Amino acid sequence: ETGVTQTPRHLVMGMTNKKSLKCEQHLGHNAMYWYKQSAKKPLELMFVYSLEERVENNSVPSRFSPECPNSSHLFLHLHTLQPEDSALYLCASSQSLTEYEQYFGPGTRLTVT
Amino acid sequence: AQSVTQLDSQVPVFEEAPVELRCNYSSSVSVYLFWYVQYPNQGLQLLLKYLSGSTLVKGINGFEAEFNKSQTSFHLRKPSVHISDTAEYFCAVSESGGFKTIFGAGTRLFVKA
Secondary structure (H helix, E strand, O other): OOOEEEEOOEEEEOOOOEEEEEEEEOOOOOEEEEEEEOOOOOOEEEEEEEOOEEEEEOOOOOOEEEEEEEOOEEEEEEEOOOHHHOEEEEEEEEOOOOOOOOEEOOOEEEEEO | OOEEEEOOOEEEEEOOOOEEEOEEEEOOOOEEEEEEEEOOOOOEEEEEEEOOOOOEEEOHHHOEEEEEOOOOEEEEEEOOOOHHHOEEEEEEEEEOOOOOEEEOOOEEEEEEO
């Protein structure tokens, strides 16, 4: 595997379910990011991790819970979501927080029913 | 606070015609500027970046952009587009010393035969 991978690619979940999104980067980067991409809106930065430490929680509802067990893996745990949370969730990585070029995964298309 | 405005939400153009996608930004400090492309069902891919030096930046797939500090613009150009350039294009800005990248809302380029 190369670059940034995300699983699953598609997810349909009910509002009472609990699920997790997984991101893995094979680039040796130290910073990882979660973004939300909704139709007709700019990318919204959700969380930023640097060397497994969270450095940004951008006013994201607590029903989204990130986890970064090591510098290669990033998870987004989901519970009791709302229909408006349906979106494409993108993971990205960069060499460090001050190396601004980001490498993106293909995203997980989430539908909340 | 930094912001990014992409002035056109959609740009239709005929194959082999030139195209310009416009981007303006606002920031009170030095910035780094990026253009990313997103093909259907994929994540974002870096097209080109301006960090310092020459204001004319060349990227992949024949694209180039010019940084204009006085007009706070970073427009993307290609002299002759192909059908395969049909995609969504995102302008992004990072402030020197910060760690957030702010993305524009995107411009959908549609190349017609």
